[in-house]
Amino acid sequence: MVSRVFLFKFGIIAAAIGTFVTLSWAMVDTTIHATSDHEFCSSCHSHKPIGSSYREDLHGGNNSVGWRASCSDCHIPQDNALHYLWVKGVHGVVDPTMEILKDPYDIDWHANRERREHYVYDSGCLSCHKYLEQTSEENAKSFRPHRKYFSGSEKELSCVGCHEHVGHANLGIHLQEQGWEKKNEK
Numbered sequence: 001m002v003s004r005v006f007l008f009k010f011g012i013i014a015a016a017i018g019t020f021v022t023l024s025w026a027m028v029d030t031t032i033h034a035t036s037d038h039e040f041c042s043s044c045h046s047h048k049p050i051g052s053s054y055r056e057d058l059h060g061g062n063n064s065v066g067w068r069a070s071c072s073d074c075h076i077p078q079d080n081a082l083h084y085l086w087v088k089g090v091h092g093v094v095d096p097t098m099e100i101l102k103d104p105y106d107i108d109w110h111a112n113r114e115r116r117e118h119y120v121y122d123s124g125c126l127s128c129h130k131y132l133e134q135t136s137e138e139n140a141k142s143f144r145p146h147r148k149y150f151s152g153s154e155k156e157l158s159c160v161g162c163h164e165h166v167g168h169a170n171l172g173i174h175l176q177e178q179g180w181e182k183k184n185e186k
């Protein structure tokens, strides 16, 4: 038999953990909104080539009409609230921990790019490119690939599977120039 005292203690511990998790998430959320997300994310990523390649890209503000996609637009999924909170929490809690534990020069950012489909979300792209399916129908260049994507016949297709470098112009060159040599380069 499970004793009442045990259940009572268990209840208190569970409530404490619940409160802790909620508060941490709330703090992450407040921090990201208080600083703009660009400032918050760039507090770590700007000294890296990530920031400079972003500013050189159309999506990072390098366009003549004055718009900019924020980091979270692409790097935090927009499909449902739980997924959104989870990924936001990861960048708000796990990233800062890694920042303390790891030397950024030990991270192989070149290799990391090959995992782009794991940290860039189609739902983010589609929150702006809402009518892409319709507009592509009249576009000679994108008609075929986009029809393939939207028909869902090839499940593994993703936006950045084809548009690999969107959001960060010439990232490879920026990495190289700022001291991240390609490892295992022949």
Ligand code: HEC
Residues within 6 Å of the ligand: 038, 041, 042, 045, 050, 051, 054, 059, 060, 069, 070, 071, 072, 073, 074, 075, 108, 109, 110, 111, 112, 113, 114, 116, 120, 160, 163, 164, 165, 166, 167, 168, 171, 172
């Ligand atoms: C338009 C979408 C988009 C926006 C906006 C965007 N990114 Fe990215 N991000 C990407 C894509 C796509 C890649 C993979 C790029 C590549 O491999 O060339 C990437 C890669 C990254 C990586 C991994 C790079 C590596 O070498 O491992 C980090 C970190 C990152 N982005 C952070 C940010 C931050 C911080 C911001 C805001 C200042 C931002 N991104 C804005 C789409 C975006």
Ligand code: HEC
Residues within 6 Å of the ligand: 032, 037, 040, 041, 042, 043, 044, 045, 071, 072, 075, 091, 092, 095, 096, 097, 098, 099, 102, 107, 112, 115, 118, 119
């Ligand atoms: C306190 C520093 C810090 C902040 C703030 C920060 N990051 Fe990071 N980020 C890192 C570090 C360090 C890594 C590498 C983690 C690793 O290799 O395990 C990383 C990795 C990444 C990656 C690559 C993910 C992967 O799976 O390899 C992306 C994308 C990214 N961050 C986006 C963001 C976004 C978007 C924000 C803002 C919402 C943000 N980061 C805020 C330090 C930070």
Ligand code: HEC
Residues within 6 Å of the ligand: 058, 059, 067, 068, 069, 070, 073, 074, 120, 121, 122, 124, 125, 126, 127, 128, 129, 159, 160, 163, 166, 167
């Ligand atoms: C904040 C809104 C926003 C987000 C998020 C966004 N885009 Fe865009 N994107 C735009 C706008 C605006 C243009 C310029 C359209 C034009 O020139 O008429 C554009 C242009 C493009 C272009 C054509 C120009 C180029 O750079 O080659 C591609 C491809 C593209 N986006 C892909 C993506 C992908 C893939 C994602 C997700 C990783 C994404 N976009 C996320 C708003 C956005």
Ligand code: HEC
Residues within 6 Å of the ligand: 122, 125, 126, 129, 132, 135, 136, 139, 141, 142, 145, 146, 148, 149, 157, 158, 159, 160, 161, 162, 163
């Ligand atoms: C199978 C490959 C493929 C996939 C998947 C794909 N695209 Fe494209 N996309 C292309 C090609 C090819 C073009 C035309 C040439 C170019 O502009 O790069 C294009 C063009 C575009 C353009 C420019 C406007 C246009 O219609 O020509 C935008 C914006 C765009 N894609 C966004 C996206 C977004 C957002 C996704 C995910 C929802 C996506 N694409 C998925 C291959 C693809």
